[in-house]
Amino acid sequence: MKRIGLIVLAAFIGGAAAIGGYKLLEPKTAQLSFQDQQKVLFASNSKISSAGAVDFVEAAAAVSPAVVHIRTSYSGGSGESSPMDMFDEFFGGGGRRMQRAPRAASGSGVILTPDGYIVTNNHVVENADKIEVVLSDRRKVSAKVIGKDPNTDLALIKVDATDLPVVKMGNSDNVQIGEWVLAVGFPLDLQTTVTAGIVSAKARSIGILARTQDQPTQQEYDEYQRTGKLPTRTNSSIESFIQTDAAINPGNSGGALVNANGELIGINAAIASQTGTNVGYGFAIPINLAKKILDDFRKFGTVKRGYIGVMFAPLDADQAEKFQIKENTGLYVTDVVPSSGAAAAGLQKGDIIKKVEGAVIYDSPDLQEKIGRLSPGDKVQLTYLRDGSEKNATITLKGDNTGGVSTKTASTGKATGASIGKLGASFAPAPAALKAKYGVKNGVVVTDIQEGKVFDSIDIPKGMLITTVNGKPVNSIKDVEDALPSSKNGMTTISGVGPNGNYTFSF
Structure with missing residues (x-):
């Protein structure tokens, strides 16, 4: 007990010194990258081997206060699935898709700065109407999304709080197979939980982000119109997971994977399991990849991604x-x-x-x-x-x-379907194969949705096949534009079909 007390006291003194230094330099650090801010916060830390000591007490004490519980709520099904839903075998269920988004869910997050920037998984906060963060002192604070990216399954959220504990970022390039690591999070709705294991593999791709979605992009439709064949789907996801046998379960998503020195080396993202619980295969996003994505979120609200071609x-x-x-x-x-x-x-x-x-x-x-x-x-x-x-x-x-x-076909970029200002959406003509799948003779597919516009506010899902607008069949973007003015009593009615059944929306 005496030893633990000394460890906690040392951690408290070190934390207070770091926060005091941060407050003195706060106006300047606000303009720094997350990595440069870390250098200010942890400037006095001595350098130790990333493998650290076999005793995990200090690492757990340093990290646990900065790993938070994230609770999300939903108004109803949006028709979209997260990477975890698309690959139910990673959580059990024999490959069945969820029919509706859950009314409530939870995950984990890691505090990056004392003023409330928190990293988590995209699938933890995607489509959530409300995001609540439970801090280590049991306070509940609301969070807003700064940026999210399904291609890496990362998200950055922000809470209105100060003087928060922070996890030190490590260097995932230095991680070695066989190295001891800790997973910290809130699995199965338990309170802060720390598990230990080793790094089993690096640069692991498991296909969980390469979604097998039905909705093609605008460019794929262009290819279909030219050739009459549906082109192979492009895989624009980035999977290079750190694999670990540290116990990771549902609820750990977005939590910390740290080395024995208490340095953040990964963001826990997925498990491979037929039962839905840990069987020894957990996967985390390397922190060196996350650093760039998170800085882009804070600067631009989205990812500025470069391509070789x-x-x-x-x-x-x-x-x-x-x-x-x-x-x-x-x-x-x-x-x-x-x-x-x-x-x-x-x-x-x-x-x-x-x-x-x-x-x-x-x-x-x-x-x-x-x-x-x-x-x-x-x-x-x-x-x-x-x-x-x-x-x-x-x-x-x-x-x-x-x-x-x-790994299969060249990406031709983002969907660029014509934007309908009133709806805040982009469309593309539906190919025969997709219409046959749903048993309809006409339709256009929603290829993109603008945040805050009509389609977004009434939860029309991306990928929905729209068959009529104001009662008129639509087969092209022009058909949609022509049908919009024919609304009755000022109401616009959209009908269509998607993976979860038929839809009718009026607004």
Whole structure:
């Protein structure tokens, strides 16, 4: 007891000193990145091996006060699913989809700054009408979303509070397989819970963010209209998880994965389980990827993502045989997006990407995570093989509208369907396959929804197939525009169908 008392006292004194320093420099630190703010907050910390000591008492005492319980509530089903819902096998249920969003749910979050910035998972706060944060002192405070990104399953929220405890960020690049780690969060609606395990693997992709959604993008519809065939869906998600056998359960999502030195190395995001509870496979988003995403949220409210502009397939023995090549490691370039950074740097179909910034590439997460930390305009050096010779290329990353990185097909950017100002939505003509699926003869699909506009406020889901507007069948964006003025008594009526059944909305 005496030892624990000394540890708690030391943690209190260190925390008070850090907060005091932060308050003195607060006007300046508000303009710093999260990582630079951390340097101010933890400037006096001595440097220890990231593996730390086998005794986890100090790490648990340092981290637990800054891991919070997040409670969310929902007014009703929105028709959208989170990554966790889309892959129910990770939480049991035999692959069944949830029919409606839950009326209440909970998760975890990690405090990054004393003035209330908190990182969590996108799926913890997605579609929530109300977000409530329970702090370590049992206070309840409301939170607002600063930014969220389904492609990395990260979100940044903010509470109106000061002098909050903070977790120190570590360096996930230094994490080693076999290293001891702690998972801290609020699993199964329990209070703060700390579990221990080791790092089982790094750069793990489990497909949970590569959603098997029915709704195609505008570009995929354009491709369908040109070719008559539905193109292969683009995977724009970034999965490079730290895998751990530390017990992670539902409710741990958004919580902290820390090393034995008490440094944040990952944000817990998913489990692989047929039962819905821990069986030894937990996954966390590396903090080095999260740093860039979180800074973008605070600066822009969204992610400014840079792209190389290549299609590629990870190589193994089977893929090498398919492509009739001898190399069985690296990323085989299957195509290069025109006008992309890769095209400008001279990359060609058949090149094999072997290194990024000097680091050897074995699988797609190795490349995607490193590119995910960069922004449009940043430069990255790739090393690749062409005709048996090793070459280097410096690529300037382009923005979302110029092509991306995909393990199957080149990304052609965000949906750009015509925006209907009154509705705050974008649409694309529905392909025959989708209409046949729902047994309808006409329709347009909602490809994007603007926050705060009509569709958003009445919970019309993205991906819904709209069949009529004010009673008139619609097959194109022009049909929607033409039908809007024909509303009766000032009311607009939208009818359609989606994964959860038929919909009719009037406003």
